[in-house]
Amino acid sequence: MSERIVITATINGEQHEFLADTRDSLLEALRDRVGLTGAKEGCNNGNCGACAVIMDGRLVNSCCVLAAEVAGAELETIEGVAGEAELHPIQQAFLEEAALQCGICTPGFIMSSKALLEQNPNPTEYEIRFWLSGNLCRCTGYDKIIRAVQRAGEVMRG
């Protein structure tokens, strides 16, 4: 049943080699094997988006990807978003717009927002809502999150 495999992947620009159970999801591997606990488990079935990471340029729910699938992949997690000295404009906008309360969904929202703004730098309110409808937030009613993404878009467009 239980079998261990060695996986090599690039995570936030650095090459990582780790041992995972063949049954581990990417989320479990990141949290329990690599020690990156920024991606959160809210549902473990792709409904809530709290575990969102970017895999080879594509936004994925890491609970729905097997760890074994990421061999050789490039992964970006919430831990890799900020620069060395300063926050990413999306992170800064979330703070300035008070777009988080408990904060458990925040890493997922930031990863989803980043994936959105990188492919659509000037989304409409509807496009933001549509894109983020795979991320559940129970505290904010989304209002301030939408505003934060709009603000971050403005900053990123320069």
Add this chain to the structure above:
Amino acid sequence: MVAQKQYKVIGTRPIRHDGTDKVTGRAQYGADVHLTGMLLARVKRSPHAHAIIKKIDASKALALPGVKAVVTNADFPRPKEGASTADEGPPQPWRFMVQNFMAENKALYRGHAVAAVAATDAHIAEDALALIDVEYEVLPTVVDVREAMAEDAPILHDDLFTKDSTPLADAPSKASNIAAHNQINRGDVQAGFAEADIVLEREFTTKMYHQGYIEPHNATAHWGRDGRLTVWNSSQAPFNMRDSLSNILEIPAHKVTVVPMEIGGGFGGKVGMYLEPLAALLSKRTGKPVKMTMTREEVFEATGPTSGTYVRVKIGAKNDGTLTALQAYMAYEAGAFPGSPVGGGMHSLAAPYNIPNVLLDGYDVVLNKPKTAAYRAPGAPAGEFPGDAVINEIADMIGMDQIEIRLKNAVKEGDEQPWGGTWGPIGAIECLQAMKNSPHYKSELQGENTGRSIAMGYWGNIGLETSSSASVNADGSVNLVLGSVDIGGSRPALAMQLAETLGITAEDVWPRVVDTDSVGFTFFTAGSRTAFAGGWAAYELGLEIRRQMTARAARIWECGEDEVTYDDDGILHGPKDSEGKDREMTFKELAGQLTRTGGIIDVSVNINKSSVGPSFAGHIADVEVDRETGKVQVTRYTATQDVGTAIHPSYVEGQIHGGVAQGVGMALTEEYHYDPEGRMQNSTYLDYRMPTALDLPMIETILVEVPNPGHPYGVRGVGEVCIVPPLGAVQGAIAEAIGVRFTDLPIQPQDVIDALYDD
């Protein structure tokens, strides 16, 4: 509106102190705890909603390599007599608390814990669950509140007898699922109805709803060989939990430490205790730390959602809109153990209006569903919604504006409360006027199949005990130590109240939430109490620091303490020096001299205040109904609320936004679907269907500030009342849009289709 005092820090919008950790993934939540040698544990749960547990055989599970221990109810000390007051709501007998986190001889709801297993790996623990054999004798199930009250209903507890507090009640002769019957009674409702021109009677139901916090429950425990228990978790109530663990596990309180990690939402649902005692006992058995996390399915099926309800309401009004009488029969599901929030529902139904004759009968009813827990203004949404619905219907019948009929009847300072007592300064009328003057209410409703309606909300809020300490550093910064878990921005709210008192900036204060060893007893983060009670504690800490700073300045200047003044900018002024110059020192300058002039300043306080300010709210909803699909879209929404004083307006607005979103979910999409055997049919987020970003518009907030005179900065709670009005506002807006007055929530697309195309 009352004139506002000018503040320097209060009312500004600083970046929250814990923000950077939370946007970078560094914040440590309960599930992020990792201890050396840690075991992972899972819970074996009953597949039946009502069954006698005849035998539990864990031998096969224990034989699985990697499995270290299995515990059941029999492994816990027998519960003591008496009741715990650790939960938000009525006191709960210890035996019920124990029986809820681990079934004793009966499983009372599907998902009820029957055993817990610890193993070296999460996958092994999961495999072990299937190897625990439990023999059940399945019993008839009851999952509807009215059926549970029937004479011939299956009885959950042989030893539960109705506590009837009404004057003419007979002593119960047999066990019942009706745990309690309470009344609010004022005047003479029959006379009130006789006086009315219109009497309306309607029946309403709401479903069981879950708080829906994104972070599942978790607990990590280490029972050291020295007999000390440490628990790391995401709880709203670390001190209440420490005391409960001490009582249940029979360890002195000072040998239990609860370490509150960041908490990923709670809304009342993380006040109670589920995994902690199991993890503790498994750790005691194995000598190793044990970590447990729930799956989403477990969160839905085996934590504490809110009551499904049945409410029959009868209201009398004159043709000019004067309300003459209000009567209601309110039955609330408690789940498998007593303690529904029916009292909250009764108070909220009766609170907003001066109705001379009121008779409310509330019933607390057990049935085969998970034991309910607090959920944001517990009981109030389901209690106040029927009142708003019948008042809106009467307004339409007599051709009166929905706001005007409420203004005619709304409570104000000095009015008598239906349950006895008198209203202090409150903002019910101010909220109604704010709605009336809002751009939203003044705007024209556009399009077909659209409707607009309003509703009110009331919540009493609570005070209770809070401990806190603070110390002044040599550079003039201040550390603030808190016992209250920060669930949605209380760190800045409390730091700002200390900063205001001291005349320094919010950024000069560093607030930290600490474990139960490191500050005195502090009640749970719930009941909208934290900004009120924690803020008061911060204010008193500030006053004491000011007093000591003043004394220190007097010592340095060699003058009397009464010759030193401490101004609102944190500058100390003394008598003129020998050369006739003004003497002054900033807070920071003086802080730098503390060590050399007698030591740093380090103060602590404990407060317990009951002068809470009740909250009122008024909301306006616009909806558009799709006649083909039955889907209701909320197209515009405005929330007014008397917030007392908005300490950090962004987080006050955020609380209101969140309450609105949850209330809209109650009105339109969320519900527990049960089959007749008590199996939840939709225990995933997708099927339970909380609002997503696409389901809501921007939510306009209007902060009405009627300061609470019972707080140094006028604070009222703000977190709860905002969930109350959306139910009535959305239901009313649908009625205006398509002429159908739904009485059963949620109003799902199929309900709309059924109502529109009956034949």
